[in-house]
Amino acid sequence: MNKENIIQKLPYTKPFLFVDEIIEIDDIHIKGAYTFLQDEYFYKGHFKDNPITPGVILTECMAQIGMACFGIYLLKGEWNQAKNGIAITSSDMNFYKPVYPTEKVVVIAEKEYFRFNKLKCKVAMYNSEDILVAKGIVSGMTFIKNDE
Amino acid sequence: MNKEELLSKLKAIITPYVQNEEGLKNLNIHTDFIKDLEINSANLVDVVLDVEDEFDIEIDNESMEKMLTVEASIAIIESKLQEK
Numbered sequence: 001m002n003k004e005n006i007i008q009k010l011p012y013t014k015p016f017l018f019v020d021e022i023i024e025i026d027d028i029h030i031k032g033a034y035t036f037l038q039d040e041y042f043y044k045g046h047f048k049d050n051p052i053t054p055g056v057i058l059t060e061c062m063a064q065i066g067m068a069c070f071g072i073y074l075l076k077g078e079w080n081q082a083k084n085g086i087a088i089t090s091s092d093m094n095f096y097k098p099v100y101p102t103e104k105v106v107v108i109a110e111k112e113y114f115r116f117n118k119l120k121c122k123v124a125m126y127n128s129e130d131i132l133v134a135k136g137i138v139s140g141m142t143f144i145k146n147d148e
Numbered sequence: 149m150n151k152e153e154l155l156s157k158l159k160a161i162i163t164p165y166v167q168n169e170e171g172l173k174n175l176n177i178h179t180d181f182i183k184d185l186e187i188n189s190a191n192l193v194d195v196v197l198d199v200e201d202e203f204d205i206e207i208d209n210e211s212m213e214k215m216l217t218v219e220a221s222i223a224i225i226e227s228k229l230q231e232k
Contacts, residue, residue, distance in 0.1 A: 089188065089189075089190030089191075090190065113197065115193060115196075115197065116193045116196065116209065116212050117193075118190055118193040139190060140190075141189060141190050141193075143189075
């Protein structure tokens with residue numbers, strides 16, 4: 001599992017894919033980046049005439065890198081996009097700085113545990129000046145999809 | 149450790165994850181974590197990890213999948229404690 005093909009295995013697509021690249025990955029941590037586009041769909045409404053990236057989208061970006069990408073890596077080939085599903089199960093986040101259109105953010109996640117298909121990580125997001133934007137804890141699970 | 153002590157330790161572990169308070173009040177050996185206490189699957193993992201810490205035992209995947217009721221959990225904890 002290399003850094004490039006993890007992104008291809010993600011179950012997201014535009015306009016809801018918030019990972020451009022994985023910079024570092026091993027069994028204990030992941031570092032990835034995303035650059036918010038000028039015309040992301042949510043800037044039209046958040047806020048009126050004053051585009052700022054919503055906190056839920058920052059959380060999503062951190063979860064896509066720190067949970068989904070990292071989890072696929074940790075599953076070591078057991079991940080099958082047709083068969084497996086993923087879900088965020090909890091997040092506890094603090095926000096420190098706004099993120100504007102065209103800003104690049106770097107997300108670092110450190111594994112607290114990965115057991116019984118649940119991944120829990122400490123995550124942090126930094127802007128291009130390396131200033132902390134958001135920090136917290138996220139958890140997610142992978143499961144076998146059924147078609148009930 | 150007798151069954152009562154074990155049950156009271158288990159109750160303390162599951163309490164923070166319980167969504168159905170009524171189910172917790174009526175806790176007994178037949179209580180089902182998901183049906184009666186409305187613990188979600190992510191928090192079931194936390195219950196198992198907390199059980200490992202509390203009793204200093206290791207729960208494998210197979211045992212974890214069985215730990216869905218108070219009765220089954222106590223049986224697994226007791227057998228793991230005996231193996232120590």
